Amino acid sequence: MRQRQPNSRMCFVCGIQNPIGLKIIFESDGECTWAKFTPEDELQGYPGFLHGGITFALLDEVIGRAAMELDDHPWMMTAKAEMRFRKPVPIGEELTLMGELTRVRSRTVEGRGELRLKDGTVAVEAKAVYMKVTGSLAEEMKDQMQEEMKYWQVVED
Numbered sequence: 006m007r008q009r010q011p012n013s014r015m016c017f018v019c020g021i022q023n024p025i026g027l028k029i030i031f032e033s034d035g036e037c038t039w040a041k042f043t044p045e046d047e048l049q050g051y052p053g054f055l056h057g058g059i060t061f062a063l064l065d066e067v068i069g070r071a072a073m074e075l076d077d078h079p080w081m082m083t084a085k086a087e088m089r090f091r092k093p094v095p096i097g098e099e100l101t102l103m104g105e106l107t108r109v110r111s112r113t114v115e116g117r118g119e120l121r122l123k124d125g126t127v128a129v130e131a132k133a134v135y136m137k138v139t140g141s142l143a144e145e146m147k148d149q150m151q152e153e154m155k156y157w158q159v160v161e162d
Contacts, residue, residue: 040063
C-alpha cells in the first residue's frame with residue numbers, strides 16, 4: 006500500500022507554498038516512490054512538449070525521494086545524473102513518475118527513475134547518484150533544515 010510522503014514549503018518540485026512550484030505529491034510503497042503530474046503550457050520547451058530541464062527536475066526528485074525510505078533518512082544532494090530521452094513528453098497529458106534505489110553505500114546512494122506516458126510507455130529514464138550531506142556542509146545547513154522541517158507535512162486531499 007502506498008503512503009504519501011511529506012511536502013516541503015519552498016522546493017520547486019514539491020513545495021506547497023512556492024508560487025512558481027509544481028506542488029507534486031509523492032507516495033511510496035516502501036520500495037518505489039511514485040507521483041502523477043500533468044504539465045501545463047508554461048512548462049514547455051518546444052511547443053506542445055515538456056522542457057527537458059523540467060523533466061530532469063521531476064526525475065531527480067522522484068529518485069532522491071526514494072532515499073527518504075532509508076532507516077536513517079539522510080539528507081542527500083545530487084552528485085551525478087544521467088537521462089535517456091526515449092520519446093518526447095507531451096504537455097497536458099498525465100504522467101507517472103517512478104523512482105527507486107538500486108544501491109546504498111555508506112556515503113552515497115544510487116537510484117533509477119522513469120517518466121511514463123498515459124499509455125504506460127517509458128518516455129524518459131534516469132540514473133542518479135546522491136551523496137549524503139555530511140561534515141561542514143551538514144553543520145552549515147543544520148539550523149536552516151531544522152527550521153524548514155517545521156513545514157514538512159503530508160498534504161491531504
